[in-house]
Amino acid sequence: MRISKTRFLDLLRCPRFYDYTQSVGDTIDPLDQDILEHLTGDAEDLETLTKAQEAVLNGLHERVEREASTWVRQRLGGHTIDLDTSGGQHHVERSVHGHVWTAELDILNPTDTGVHVIEVKASTTSELSKLDFKLNGVYHPVFVKNNHVHKLVEETAPYLETALQEKYLKARKNLFDRLHKVGRHVYDLAFQRFVYEGSIDYDSAKAHTYYLALLNKDYHHDGQETYDVVNGEHVISLIDLTTITEELQSVVAEDVRQVVDYIDQHDNRYQNLIKACQKGTPRACPYLTQCNPYLKVDYNVDELMGSSYKDTARFAHQESKPMIADLDEADRSKKPKWRMQYDAIVHDTIHVDQASLKAFLSHLEYPVYHLDFESFAAPLPRFKGEKPYQQHVFQVSLHIEREAGMCDNTLDHVEFLAEDHRDCRHDVVAFLLEHIDLSAGGTVLVWHKTFERERLKELALAIPKYASELQHIRDAVVDLKDGFLGKGALPILYKKALHGKYSIKFVLPAYTSITYEGMAINNGLLAATTYATYPVIDPAHFDHVLDAMRTYCKQDTWAMVTLLDVCRNLIEQNSTD
DNA sequence: TCCACCCATTCCGCTTTAGA
DNA sequence: TCTAAAGCGGAATGGGTGGA
Structure with a gap:
């Protein structure tokens, strides 16, 4: 049997996986799943995308690979074999235990002194820096950056005092956990290495270095066309994992043995819900509901x-x-x-905490500005000051409720929508300042305030001229979700239709008759991907698509107007008892 | 004076939840 | 894919007490 990396990782989940692929068949094309996982994390939401749109989104990931490749050539010299060279990614395979294990090396970079093997991930160094640990109130790094390459601290400062050592080893252990956020990338690289070093392409006489290429969370784009070093940071970070992947070779060998056993045993025994099922993540086992x-x-x-x-x-x-x-x-x-x-x-x-609900409503000042942002996060930053995956707000919807219950879906609605891919941060800020007037008080109401508050913070940073006005808006933000979920041991409002969730997707049908059914764009992710794929939308349909986006965003804020009304009605019902 | 022990508080890491 | 906030539970810390 030929077993790719993805296949291997799936089979390694549990003894039962192989049997499922035999009896149930693959439920999802592995290639499609990979695309979906990278770009949205939620397969359901991408169903309406066209092939052309999918290609654009896929291209965003490829661009990261190209940038990594360019950077490798600049930093490490040599000659790279990558996406753009004749053969594409470098295919390697190795025969072990009667099966052929295959891998695609993103970048293979032979130089005069040795060979660099690089696995590119379209994720950031954020999780890597979270491995850092605290001792006596002082933060200590696990990886140290030297000359643009991250290395384990043990390789730059080998002698750590005992107390540090203990904490360090604990943090380091995460790198060996293939289900850990960083560890899974490390494990990927270790598997590539396992296959490569047993393939005919491998020349053991040469020194090999194994790197992970990630997007640098500390990089701020300077707005130029090309990605150069800005303030000492490059958009791509190389992580030297030669030591760790060496240590992992025995683990991978053991796991390969394990997978072979699973295949031979045809074990279909009852399987408990385990971490490897990855429930609730984009990497969830496709047979989760079968088990x-x-x-x-x-x-x-x-x-x-x-x-x-x-x-x-x-x-x-x-x-x-x-x-x-x-x-x-x-x-x-x-x-x-x-x-x-x-x-x-x-x-x-039906649970209603009258006192808390009254308290929540009494804190609202009118006019209430029902606000919603739609945004798109590009892996590679596009505009000055932006970081990898920074959310760029391209759409704003605002319903203005002057007095309690006084809001018309059409007359009291204003909106902004970017119709191309130019930097629209100034337009967004101008729109906000024009329509949100807090001079005589008022509330900016949103659903899940962390999101809008972060965007307002970023806009203030990007356009310092209006920082204080944006801060003012930010201070006036109230989360309508707090009127439902509250802060106490019990929520303020609950009914079984919520299914334990307080996302708008569950709250809306539980408390109103508003539905997104039949709408061409019916969720935020689809709005974001639609924006991302503007250039490939048939011009004949472009206005139609923009209308669909406006309809969706308008409905989002109207939903809030309606939900606020629901809250008020719940109070009134009780006080007339 | 020292130390073991108990209990309460704080700290810390991990997980869950929500938005795009 | 990203982010922040909140909750949880276990570990660490610190104060008080009593016995040697």
Whole structure:
């Protein structure tokens, strides 16, 4: 059998995976899954994209590879074999235990002194820097950057004092965990190395260095066409993982052996929900609901608020209680929220914390500006001051409610939409300052305030001239979600239709009749990808597409107007009792 | 005076949730 | 893919107490 890296990692999940591929068949084309994973993380939301749009999105990832390639040539010299060379990515394979293991090396870079092998990831150094640890209030790095290359601190300062050593080893251990955010990239590289070093292409007489190429989270673009070093930072960071991947070779060899055993054994025994299922992530096992059919059923224990996959595994598997209604008194009393959810399902109770809801509403000042941003995050920054994956706001919707309940869907609505890919930050700021007037008080209402507040902060940084005005808007932001979820041990509002969730996707159908069904653009991710693919949209349809985007964004803020009304009505009903 | 022990508080890392 | 906030639980810290 030929086993690619992706296939190998899937088979390694659990003993049962191989049997599923035999009996159920592949549920998702591995190639498609890779594209989806990189670009959106949610397969459902991409269904309406055309092939041309998919190609554009895929190209964004390829651009990162090209930048990495350019940077490798500049930094390390030599001659690179990559996407753009005749053969494309360098294919390698190795025969072990009667199977052929294959890998595609993103960049192979032979120089006079040795060979560099580089795996490019379209993710940032953010998680890498989170490995850093604190001792006595002082932060210590796990990777040290020298001459634009990150190396393990042990390779630059080998003698660490004992207390540091202990903490360091703990942080370092994450690099060996293939399910860890950084570790999975390291493991990928280690597998590439395993295959490469057993292939006919490998020349053991040469020195080999293994790098991960990531986007540098500390890079701020200078707005130029090409990516040069700006303030000592380059958009690509190279991580030297030669030592770690060397140590990982025995682990990979053991895992390869393990996969062969899984294939030979045809083990289809009952499998508990484990971390390797990657539930709730873009890398979730495609057979998750085959192993755990209860996950498809409404009101299962996975809906319990604040529960982890371990809780789900314990209830559903160990204790055979897959439904919230199955929970006994002891389970329910563990968390007030769990009891509330149980009551909502079993007794159909509707939870309303009148006092907290009143308090929330009394804090609102009118006019209330119902605000929503749509934005797009490009892996490679496009405009001056932007970082990799920085969210660029391209659309704003605003419903203005002058007095409680006084808001017309059309008359009190204003919007901004960028119709091309030029830097629109100034336009967005001008729009906000023109329409949001807080001089006589007022509230800026959003759903999930972290998002809009971060964008306002970035806009203030990008356009310092209006920093204080933007800060003023930012200070006036109130999260409508707080009126539902609240801050206490129990939410302010709950009913079983929420399924334990407070995203707009669940709240809207639970409390209103507003629906996004039948809309060409019906979620934020689709709006963002549509913006990203402007250049390939058929000009004959372009106006139609812009209309669809406007309709969607307008509906988002109108939904908030409606939900605020729902809150007020819940109070009124009670006070007339 | 020292130290073991208990309990309460704080710190820290990890996970979950939400937005695009 | 990214980010921040919040919650959780375990580890670390620190104060008080009592016995040697």
